[in-house]
Amino acid sequence: MTADSARTSLKREFRRLFHAMDFISNRYLARKRLPAKLAAAFYDVYQQLGVAWEYLALQCRHWDGYRKVRGGKLACRICGTIKGTETRWLLLPAKGQKIIGRQTRPNSSHVFPSKQAATITEDSIQFHGATLHVSVHNRYESRLFRGKHDITIADDRIVRLLENGMECWLDSYSLHLKLPPHGKPIKPLPYSAFVWELPKRKLQKFPVMLEYDTRDRLQGVVILRPMRRGTKKGK
Numbered sequence: 032m033t034a035d036s037a038r039t040s041l042k043r044e045f046r047r048l049f050h051a052m053d054f055i056s057n058r059y060l061a062r063k064r065l066p067a068k069l070a071a072a073f074y075d076v077y078q079q080l081g082v083a084w085e086y087l088a089l090q091c092r093h094w095d096g097y098r099k100v101r102g103g104k105l106a107c108r109i110c111g112t113i114k115g116t117e118t119r120w121l122l123l124p125a126k127g128q129k130i131i132g133r134q135t136r137p138n139s140s141h142v143f144p145s146k147q148a149a150t151i152t153e154d155s156i157q158f159h160g161a162t163l164h165v166s167v168h169n170r171y172e173s174r175l176f177r178g179k180h181d182i183t184i185a186d187d188r189i190v191r192l193l194e195n196g197m198e199c200w201l202d203s204y205s206l207h208l209k210l211p212p213h214g215k216p217i218k219p220l221p222y223s224a225f226v227w228e229l230p231k232r233k234l235q236k237f238p239v240m241l242e243y244d245t246r247d248r249l250q251g252v253v254i255l256r257p258m259r260r261g262t263k264k265g266k
């Protein structure tokens with residue numbers, strides 16, 4: 032469908048929808064001495080049409096601009112959406128690339144009083160079984176230890192991808208791959224060491240390969256996935 036025909040058919044849909052809303056409103060809701068049960072039923076229909084309006088408006092690109100309405104606000108000439116209001120739903124194409132939001136980064140050198148005040152983006156999506164979290168925040172004062180110590184949490188952009196108990200964590204300072212824990216979680220936290228610090232007998236237990244180029248620059252890290260007994264591919 033071209034943009035022009037989408038606009039034309041959307042305009043027609045909106046005309047019909049607004050007509051239906053006016054019809055219910057004028058014919059039933061505005062009527063005096065309507066039995067309460069009937070009034071409630073028509074009120075429900077009106078609410079449902081309102082939901083349809085909200086969904087339909089997601090398709091509108093507000094091609095014809097805005098007109099002034101009551102309270103000095105601007106409303107779209109086609110769908111009636113007030114300019115600047117946040118939409119509660121997203122419209123995504125079933126086929127092709129889906130785009131939600133834009134890449135945000137810390138945008139202030141100010142130290143915010145709380146995590147909430149410092150947060151720019153905090154969102155997640157379940158996508159075909161994988162989970163993706165994006166968290167972007169400015170600097171803030173930590174409430175750790177009930178505020179007894181002054182700790183400032185650095186600004187950061189953290190992207191986490193979770194799949195089958197594994198996690199890929201990317202922030203401004205590191206890339207962290209976490210495998211599912213073997214059996215019960217072990218306390219304290221796992222040890223960590225640089226590769227050259229470990230003896231060969233230990234390294235041979237880790238299915239990790241380092242990829243590097245002819246100039247000895249790190250290109251990537253490969254971890255061969257430990258297959259659990261009884262797990263089949265595709266599950």
Ligand SMILES: [Zn+2]
Pocket residue numbers: 091092093094107108109110111112
């Ligand atoms: Zn519109």
